[in-house]
Amino acid sequence: MGIVERKERERAKRKELIKKCAKELIFENGAASVSMADIAKEAELSKATLYLYFVNKEALFLEIFNESNNNFIERIYSKLNPSMSGLEGFKTVWGCYREVFGNSEDLIIMFSIWNYIAPTLPFVQIGEEAEADKNTSELFYTMITDMIKKGIDEGIFDPTINPQTVCRILMILFSSIVSSASKLPKAVRKSQFILNEIESMYEIILRGIAKESVNRDFFKFLQ
Amino acid sequence: MGIVERKERERAKRKELIKKCAKELIFENGAASVSMADIAKEAELSKATLYLYFVNKEALFLEIFNESNNNFIERIYSKLNPSMSGLEGFKTVWGCYREVFGNSEDLIIMFSIWNYIAPTLPFVQIGEEAEADKNTSELFYTMITDMIKKGIDEGIFDPTINPQTVCRILMILFSSIVSSASKLPKAVRKSQFILNEIESMYEIILRGIAKESVNRDFFKFLQ
Amino acid sequence: MGIVERKERERAKRKELIKKCAKELIFENGAASVSMADIAKEAELSKATLYLYFVNKEALFLEIFNESNNNFIERIYSKLNPSMSGLEGFKTVWGCYREVFGNSEDLIIMFSIWNYIAPTLPFVQIGEEAEADKNTSELFYTMITDMIKKGIDEGIFDPTINPQTVCRILMILFSSIVSSASKLPKAVRKSQFILNEIESMYEIILRGIAKESVNRDFFKFLQ
Amino acid sequence: MGIVERKERERAKRKELIKKCAKELIFENGAASVSMADIAKEAELSKATLYLYFVNKEALFLEIFNESNNNFIERIYSKLNPSMSGLEGFKTVWGCYREVFGNSEDLIIMFSIWNYIAPTLPFVQIGEEAEADKNTSELFYTMITDMIKKGIDEGIFDPTINPQTVCRILMILFSSIVSSASKLPKAVRKSQFILNEIESMYEIILRGIAKESVNRDFFKFLQ
DNA sequence: AATGAATGAGATTTCATTCAT
DNA sequence: GATGAATGAAATCTCATTCAT
Numbered sequence: 001m002g003i004v005e006r007k008e009r010e011r012a013k014r015k016e017l018i019k020k021c022a023k024e025l026i027f028e029n030g031a032a033s034v035s036m037a038d039i040a041k042e043a044e045l046s047k048a049t050l051y052l053y054f055v056n057k058e059a060l061f062l063e064i065f066n067e068s069n070n071n072f073i074e075r076i077y078s079k080l081n082p083s084m085s086g087l088e089g090f091k092t093v094w095g096c097y098r099e100v101f102g103n104s105e106d107l108i109i110m111f112s113i114w115n116y117i118a119p120t121l122p123f124v125q126i127g128e129e130a131e132a133d134k135n136t137s138e139l140f141y142t143m144i145t146d147m148i149k150k151g152i153d154e155g156i157f158d159p160t161i162n163p164q165t166v167c168r169i170l171m172i173l174f175s176s177i178v179s180s181a182s183k184l185p186k187a188v189r190k191s192q193f194i195l196n197e198i199e200s201m202y203e204i205i206l207r208g209i210a211k212e213s214v215n216r217d218f219f220k221f222l223q
Numbered sequence: 224m225g226i227v228e229r230k231e232r233e234r235a236k237r238k239e240l241i242k243k244c245a246k247e248l249i250f251e252n253g254a255a256s257v258s259m260a261d262i263a264k265e266a267e268l269s270k271a272t273l274y275l276y277f278v279n280k281e282a283l284f285l286e287i288f289n290e291s292n293n294n295f296i297e298r299i300y301s302k303l304n305p306s307m308s309g310l311e312g313f314k315t316v317w318g319c320y321r322e323v324f325g326n327s328e329d330l331i332i333m334f335s336i337w338n339y340i341a342p343t344l345p346f347v348q349i350g351e352e353a354e355a356d357k358n359t360s361e362l363f364y365t366m367i368t369d370m371i372k373k374g375i376d377e378g379i380f381d382p383t384i385n386p387q388t389v390c391r392i393l394m395i396l397f398s399s400i401v402s403s404a405s406k407l408p409k410a411v412r413k414s415q416f417i418l419n420e421i422e423s424m425y426e427i428i429l430r431g432i433a434k435e436s437v438n439r440d441f442f443k444f445l446q
Numbered sequence: 447m448g449i450v451e452r453k454e455r456e457r458a459k460r461k462e463l464i465k466k467c468a469k470e471l472i473f474e475n476g477a478a479s480v481s482m483a484d485i486a487k488e489a490e491l492s493k494a495t496l497y498l499y500f501v502n503k504e505a506l507f508l509e510i511f512n513e514s515n516n517n518f519i520e521r522i523y524s525k526l527n528p529s530m531s532g533l534e535g536f537k538t539v540w541g542c543y544r545e546v547f548g549n550s551e552d553l554i555i556m557f558s559i560w561n562y563i564a565p566t567l568p569f570v571q572i573g574e575e576a577e578a579d580k581n582t583s584e585l586f587y588t589m590i591t592d593m594i595k596k597g598i599d600e601g602i603f604d605p606t607i608n609p610q611t612v613c614r615i616l617m618i619l620f621s622s623i624v625s626s627a628s629k630l631p632k633a634v635r636k637s638q639f640i641l642n643e644i645e646s647m648y649e650i651i652l653r654g655i656a657k658e659s660v661n662r663d664f665f666k667f668l669q
Numbered sequence: 670m671g672i673v674e675r676k677e678r679e680r681a682k683r684k685e686l687i688k689k690c691a692k693e694l695i696f697e698n699g700a701a702s703v704s705m706a707d708i709a710k711e712a713e714l715s716k717a718t719l720y721l722y723f724v725n726k727e728a729l730f731l732e733i734f735n736e737s738n739n740n741f742i743e744r745i746y747s748k749l750n751p752s753m754s755g756l757e758g759f760k761t762v763w764g765c766y767r768e769v770f771g772n773s774e775d776l777i778i779m780f781s782i783w784n785y786i787a788p789t790l791p792f793v794q795i796g797e798e799a800e801a802d803k804n805t806s807e808l809f810y811t812m813i814t815d816m817i818k819k820g821i822d823e824g825i826f827d828p829t830i831n832p833q834t835v836c837r838i839l840m841i842l843f844s845s846i847v848s849s850a851s852k853l854p855k856a857v858r859k860s861q862f863i864l865n866e867i868e869s870m871y872e873i874i875l876r877g878i879a880k881e882s883v884n885r886d887f888f889k890f891l892q
Numbered sequence: 893a894a895t896g897a898a899t900g901a902g903a904t905t906t907c908a909t910t911c912a913t
Numbered sequence: 914g915a916t917g918a919a920t921g922a923a924a925t926c927t928c929a930t931t932c933a934t
Contacts, residue, residue, distance in 0.1 A: 175399075208430040271909085453893095495894055716904085716921095
């Protein structure tokens with residue numbers, strides 16, 4: 001039994017190694033210019049070996065993408081609490097975003113892959129078909145929309161706004177930021193400056209959707 | 224003299240033809256999947272001929288990009304008027320955006336190219352080096368920043384906001400929208416729905432940066 | 447002794463399993479598109495294990511081929527009887543062919559393999575070297591030739607024909623039919639229609655080599 | 670005008686060169702083991718160049734196949750004459766076959782390619798679907814069938830035979846012979862011996878389908 | 893004895909770019 | 914000035930076979 005488990009562990013390790021190397025290269029050079037040969041070299045394996053772990057290049061990239069995506073969403077979910085107010089919810093989401101963005105390259109890699117495997121697909125669908133297409137981030141979409149609705153009910157957000165629209169705007173914004181950041185020179189990607197800039201954006205949006213009567217300092221909570 | 228000029232004119236015409244064909248293909252299929260062979264075929268020229276007009280593929284794409292970019296900015300400039308208030312300025316910019324987005328494919332082509340030739344470069348620089356890097360859209364940047372400052376002076380925008388930051392946020396937003404739109408199925412790219420969504424976003428941002436005392440309906444001017 | 451024998455028995459069983467699986471796959475998809483990986487999977491063994499039983503792919507395929515070939519010939523031999531007339535011999539051979547063709551996939555698998563491992567070798571040698579090369583089917587060759595000679599002696603077949611030539615013709619014909627049949631959609635491979643067609647062919651050949659005086663209905667014996 | 674034509678001629682020449690080299694290699698080693706790299710090397714061109722003349726490997730091989738096939742059929746057609754008797758027709762076909770087989774490698778290459786690109790398709794369809802599938806050699810099929818019918822009308826062939834069946838038998842036979850011959854060592858492929866063997870086969874078939882009353886020496890015309 | 897893991901060698905195909913005419 | 918033709922370099926993927934455990 002020990003042997004089988006060890007083998008499995010080792011296999012899993014190899015798979016992780018490959019993904020790790022792929023991620024490094026994607027982070028370094030962008031998904032579009034990373035070849036299977038590059039990854040093999042980085043992992044000190046033969047090209048053929050990669051195909052023992054992933055049926056093709058797309059599968060490898062997709063697995064990386066999905067993992068990062070799920071990790072991010074799960075992290076948020078684990079911290080969200082049904083009893084939270086809409087505003088607390090936003091605060092929590094922001095905290096996660098800040099944390100993930102500051103501590104790993106996952107978000108950046110995610111968008112690099114996304115732009116590579118689906119260059120003609122927006123990460124967030126805008127337009128008539130948006131409602132239908134929730135496969136990518138259905139959970140996230142629902143989650144944010146619910147938070148906005150809650151905020152409206154609680155009298156913080158302007159009841160005339162359309163929660164779906166605002167949600168899409170937020171998602172586009174976040175993904176754009178990451179996308180932009182993923183294109184920055186590595187050295188400055190995670191700087192405090194960027195986080196501040198993102199925070200400013202977040203604040204502006206919140207104020208923009210706030211109910212008129214709500215004092216704008218109300219949204220200074222972000223740190 | 225006539226001959227030399229005619230030759231030059233013809234040369235210019237050819238160049239335009241090549242760019243026109245390239246743009247059509249980019250709009251149709253996305254920059255990433257347009258090859259020099261495709262362009263040559265569309266223009267009914269040989270591949271080699273393309274290289275008589277552009278040193279390489281990147282030069283061709285870059286020229287298209289810069290032209291569209293400059294056209295857009297120039298259009299705005301030609302309609303802006305120093306005597307306008309900050310708000311009128313925003314209104315004008317929005318009008319141009321709406322017009323260009325609704326009537327030509329330039330913005331979409333621009334971003335398709337950008338994502339292709341500089342997937343690791345952000346369209347808008349965020350972060351410490353933003354100030355320095357104004358080569359891409361220096362004019363635009365200055366223009367918008369000035370408008371925001373004016374708005375602050377006029378008592379419409381919150382004086383605590385940082386005009387540069389807000390400007391970058393707006394630019395990211397606009398470019399993201401176009402970028403997202405450029406990835407939508409052709410049929411829905413320019414629909415009223417999308418324009419409405421963009422407008423909502425614009426309104427939210429404006430409200431977000433408005434001075435508290437300003438009535439939010441003040442920004443309903445957009446149509 | 448029991449242990450050694452059991453081991454040997456088990457080893458033989460494994461070998462059979464491998465061959466059985468290989469045959470199934472060959473029958474299903476054609477020898478050319480069956481990989482060692484496919485066979486290993488089908489047999490629920492590792493690829494490496496296959497190499498414990500067969501030095502390489504060719505050896506495995508060749509063993510299957512030879513076995514089927516020998517089985518077929520032995521079956522005929524067991525039913526042939528020295529006291530039979532040439533015609534009775536032909537009838538018997540035909541019966542075996544019909545039986546094997548109708549009841550097993552062996553003939554089809556045989557030719558699929560043959561075409562794969564020896565695409566540049568004829569199954570039946572024609573030409574000057576035919577006499578020399580009897581390794582593949584020496585027995586069969588001798589058997590048929592003898593039958594033809596007997597037929598000539600018995601006054602059924604035209605004495606001016608060359609038994610060797612006729613034998614080769616018959617062998618080519620039979621192998622061609624099987625070869626053709628092995629390329630048919632599985633569903634129709636063994637239909638009555640095909641058997642009828644083969645029978646017609648057999649009849650025509652027999653009539654073609656018959657002595658002039660022999661009534662052609664003499665060869666209607668085939669059913 | 671001269672230039673355009675010269676270019677066209679040269680292009681055609683190159684295409685021929687490529688096909689010639691491919692054919693040599695196929696003849697030498699069998700279609701299955703000829704790679705695009707091999708052909709490029711033989712033709713002293715780069716691999717990429719091959720793709721300027723043929724969209725892919727299959728197209729190259731198919732063109733060779735079809736050309737040979739058409740040449741053969743056209744040659745026969747050009748020599749056949751509606752006023753010929755069925756027997757004269759057979760004689761003519763045989764003459765062509767003998768000539769082509771004796772003077773070029775085309776037939777052999779054809780079958781090598783056929784076995785490679787359509788290993789699971791019989792060259793001649795036997796069985797229920799035979800009638801339907803005439804795409805490969807419809808002309809040839811019709812031609813031979815007509816000749817047989819004529820022979821029956823003229824009182825040479827047995828009226829009880831089924832012309833379609835006999836035609837299929839003949840086609841299988843001929844293709845098998847070539848197929849077998851294509852697998853022989855190059856040196857002996859075209860020897861007189863083989864031609865004699867084929868001739869014997871032809872004779873036997875003709876006698877096999879002859880009307881009983883027809884003297885068998887009637888078919889000695891073949892030489 | 894069995895196997896999971898690894899790989900070398902090779903297959904087809906694409907594309908930006910060059911060059912002789 | 915224009916181009917047909919050519920190509921080097923690279924990409925993805927496959928498969929029979931080997932080897933350490």
